[in-house]
Amino acid sequence: MAKPRRSTSRSAPSDVQRAWLRRGLDQPGGKLPLFDERGQRVKKATVEACLKAGWAERWFDNPLKPDWLVCRLTEAGRSALTGNGQDGEVPADGAEDDARQGALI
Template identity: 70%
Template structure:
């Protein structure tokens, strides 16, 4: 899925979420932040829209939860703007 025109670098919230997938198997991104709160759905969807994350699989127990993984474009966005 190509990234739409607009923001070229992640916001601080997007960067924090994306960075948590760097060392995870398959680039799995968390559903919850470090404080146990759900990651903002707008943050997740905007990262998907930019091509920095992509849905990984559907969660049959919680279909409204977006289980995502970091994309190569997401890794590049993190690397290009430390």
């Protein structure tokens, strides 16, 4: 019997994806930035990979800049950042004990 297909090609975000997704944690509604800390536009490949993995979702269309993808963090994205729900993955922020005990972070 064939294995069910996963909706993501990766089980965890790359360092670049993780850095972008992490910036949505403190924003209202989980809004993800269009630009990085240096004022450079976030690469479209990063945004599309996170959308495909389900870690981010399109939020709304920008009528003034229709080519900009305005996105927000999903619950799956929050889980990928904290390590909750990952196959044995330990959170990168040192909260191993909290994650093992099922505590909310």
